[in-house]
Amino acid sequence: MDRSVFRPIHTNACEVECSSCNLREICLPVGLTRLEMEYIDSRLVATRRKVARGAPLYQAGDRFESLYAVWTGFFKTAVNSQDGRSQVTGFQLGGELLGLDGIGSRRHEVDATALEDSQVCVIPFEALELLSAEVASLQLQLHRIMSREIVRNQGVMLLLGSMYAEERLAAFLLNLTNRLQARGFSASSVLLRMTREEIGSFLGLTLETVSRTFSKFQADGLLFVRNRQIRITDPVGLQQVLNGAAH
Amino acid sequence: MDRSVFRPIHTNACEVECSSCNLREICLPVGLTRLEMEYIDSRLVATRRKVARGAPLYQAGDRFESLYAVWTGFFKTAVNSQDGRSQVTGFQLGGELLGLDGIGSRRHEVDATALEDSQVCVIPFEALELLSAEVASLQLQLHRIMSREIVRNQGVMLLLGSMYAEERLAAFLLNLTNRLQARGFSASSVLLRMTREEIGSFLGLTLETVSRTFSKFQADGLLFVRNRQIRITDPVGLQQVLNGAAH
DNA sequence: CGCGAACTTGAGGCGTGTCAACCCCTGTGG
DNA sequence: CCACAGGGGTTGACACGCCTCAAGTTCGCG
Numbered sequence: 001m002d003r004s005v006f007r008p009i010h011t012n013a014c015e016v017e018c019s020s021c022n023l024r025e026i027c028l029p030v031g032l033t034r035l036e037m038e039y040i041d042s043r044l045v046a047t048r049r050k051v052a053r054g055a056p057l058y059q060a061g062d063r064f065e066s067l068y069a070v071w072t073g074f075f076k077t078a079v080n081s082q083d084g085r086s087q088v089t090g091f092q093l094g095g096e097l098l099g100l101d102g103i104g105s106r107r108h109e110v111d112a113t114a115l116e117d118s119q120v121c122v123i124p125f126e127a128l129e130l131l132s133a134e135v136a137s138l139q140l141q142l143h144r145i146m147s148r149e150i151v152r153n154q155g156v157m158l159l160l161g162s163m164y165a166e167e168r169l170a171a172f173l174l175n176l177t178n179r180l181q182a183r184g185f186s187a188s189s190v191l192l193r194m195t196r197e198e199i200g201s202f203l204g205l206t207l208e209t210v211s212r213t214f215s216k217f218q219a220d221g222l223l224f225v226r227n228r229q230i231r232i233t234d235p236v237g238l239q240q241v242l243n244g245a246a247h
Numbered sequence: 248m249d250r251s252v253f254r255p256i257h258t259n260a261c262e263v264e265c266s267s268c269n270l271r272e273i274c275l276p277v278g279l280t281r282l283e284m285e286y287i288d289s290r291l292v293a294t295r296r297k298v299a300r301g302a303p304l305y306q307a308g309d310r311f312e313s314l315y316a317v318w319t320g321f322f323k324t325a326v327n328s329q330d331g332r333s334q335v336t337g338f339q340l341g342g343e344l345l346g347l348d349g350i351g352s353r354r355h356e357v358d359a360t361a362l363e364d365s366q367v368c369v370i371p372f373e374a375l376e377l378l379s380a381e382v383a384s385l386q387l388q389l390h391r392i393m394s395r396e397i398v399r400n401q402g403v404m405l406l407l408g409s410m411y412a413e414e415r416l417a418a419f420l421l422n423l424t425n426r427l428q429a430r431g432f433s434a435s436s437v438l439l440r441m442t443r444e445e446i447g448s449f450l451g452l453t454l455e456t457v458s459r460t461f462s463k464f465q466a467d468g469l470l471f472v473r474n475r476q477i478r479i480t481d482p483v484g485l486q487q488v489l490n491g492a493a494h
Numbered sequence: 495c496g497c498g499a500a501c502t503t504g505a506g507g508c509g510t511g512t513c514a515a516c517c518c519c520t521g522t523g524g
Numbered sequence: 525c526c527a528c529a530g531g532g533g534t535t536g537a538c539a540c541g542c543c544t545c546a547a548g549t550t551c552g553c554g
Contacts, residue, residue: 077401079401079402079404079405081405082490083490083491085405085409085410085491086409087401087404087405087408087409089401089404089405100393100394100397101394101397101398101401102394103390103391103393103394104390104391104392104394104395104398105394105395105398109398109401110398110401129383129386129387129390132380132386133379133380133381133383133386134380136376136380139376139379139380140376143350143351143376143393144350144351145351146347146350146390146393146394146397147347147348147349147350147351147352147393148351148352149397150347150348150393150396150397150400151348151351151352151356151357153397153400153401153404154324154326154334154336154348154356154357154400155326156404157326157334157336157400157403157404157407158326158328158332158334158336160404160407160408160451161334161407161448161449161450161451162332162333162334162448162451163332164541164542165541165542195499195500195501196500196501196502197500201408201409202408203408204407204408204409205542205543206542206543206544207500207501208501208502208503208542208543208544208545209541209542209543211500211501211502211503212502212503212542214501214502215502215503227500227501227550227551227552228500228551243329243330244330244332411509411510412509412510442531442532442533443532443533443534444532452510452511453510453511453512454532454533455510455511455512455513455533455534455535456509456510456511458533458534458535459510459534459535461533461534462534462535474518474519474532474533475532475533
């Protein structure tokens with residue numbers, strides 16, 4: 001057996017198993033049988049890695065070797081253009097996969113940064129490819145995740161290309177609360193892990209516009225804001241804003 | 248042998264081979280050996296389908312069964328929101344793959360429409376998955392294509408989120424001419440296959456702004472426009488516009 | 495506890511959207 | 525051959541949503 005896969009590449013690495021992970025129902029191995037899950041545990045030596053708040057998980061230009069599944073914490077991804085522009089392209093929470101951008105060129109094309117102290121499962125991609133050729137349901141799941149990422153990005157393109165600031169922020173909040181709810185958190189009370197600037201970058205707005213729009217939502221009785229603590233009091237009203245009720 | 252795969256599903260279907268296709272160097276089978284290509288020809292029964300100008304290749308909600316490789320012609324893809332908003336998310340030309348949006352949910356999530364009389368290769372996805380589990384270089388290529396689509400979309404997000412109209416149109420033109428050039432067409436003389444409205448939808452602008460920006464580029468000596476016929480006279484200048492020379 | 499980062503709010507300017515008029519090109523049918 | 529219709533494109537005037545710049549406040553981390 002190749003023991004090199006057991007050598008911790010990063011300081012805080014240890015082996016982990018999908019079959020005993022609390023996120024197995026929303027992470028990569030969704031839809032696998034217990035048997036299949038134990039099989040991939042034995043073949044896919046995933047390790048865990050800690051990433052401190054503010055630290056990069058990887059950066060554009062880094063060699064691509066692994067995908068990363070968020071285990072705990074919260075991440076952002078951002079693209080950078082040659083002339084120094086930057087755009088946040090997504091926020092990732094538990095069970096979501098990072099690193100898909102590197103498969104094409106074997107180098108990462110975006111930056112992935114932890115927004116709070118986080119832990120990820122490191123999934124060596126070569127091993128994943130070998131294994132997905134063997135386990136059909138794993139292959140299915142990998143393709144599904146990549147396809148959904150494509151669809152999600154196209155949804156963001158719709159947002160950026162055709163929505164007003166209020167609609168964008170409403171869409172952002174509803175999407176975030178839906179994902180938090182799917183992980184057992186409250187859908188109404190949210191602690192934002194990102195700055196106004198990061199929200200603005202994601203939504204194609206300035207931080208001032210984000211701040212003003214939060215204030216307007218509060219004045220309209222849709223939610224309470226106090227810095228990063230949000231309490232949504234009227235999700236239906238937010239949905240109406242998203243559907244273009246204002247215009 | 249299952250003869251059903253030979254039955255033309257659509258009026259103008261016939262079998263085709265990757266190994267003898269003139270696009271094999273820029274399409275799905277890039278990087279496959281001659282032998283591998285002949286093997287997938289024998290196993291992956293792709294048919295060809297004609298799509299008339301203005302007709303849908305597929306629409307959001309359609310059952311997903313196949314990927315499509317553009318053989319001749321030109322397509323656009325567009326997402327629609329519940330409240331009737333629409334956004335063009337890309338334009339596809341020869342050798343590019345359509346339908347990746349359907350893998351995740353087994354239903355197409357976007358509309359794909361021919362912008363001129365076109366032909367596509369129909370690639371049954373089940374068969375492709377089986378085959379890619381067998382042929383590593385095909386698996387590699389499929390993953391590569393999906394990853395690049397993700398990266399491409401993030402590039403569009405950067406464009407939509409942080410660029411001025413002039414920068415967006417410059418980026419659009421340079422991207423289009425690069426892809427045309429890779430297919431052996433002129434990089435300077437372009438016949439646009441889409442309306443100003445479709446360009447605007449893709450770039451998050453109105454058709455009037457697109458039209459005005461074309462006129463400004465012409466006034467600035469970057470190109471000549473006459474309706475859909477474009478001749479780029481100063482690609483370096485266009486690149487400078489993209490890099491934010493104006494601001 | 496103190497400092498810097500993050501956030502809020504206001505005033506004014508600018509880029510792009512909106513609305514409208516007009517032109518051009520193409521295809522059709524008398 | 526011309527008249528006509530209609531979609532696509534251009535251009536102008538004006539409106540408006542968001543950005544920019546600035547000042548002041550609050551928060552949270554070391």
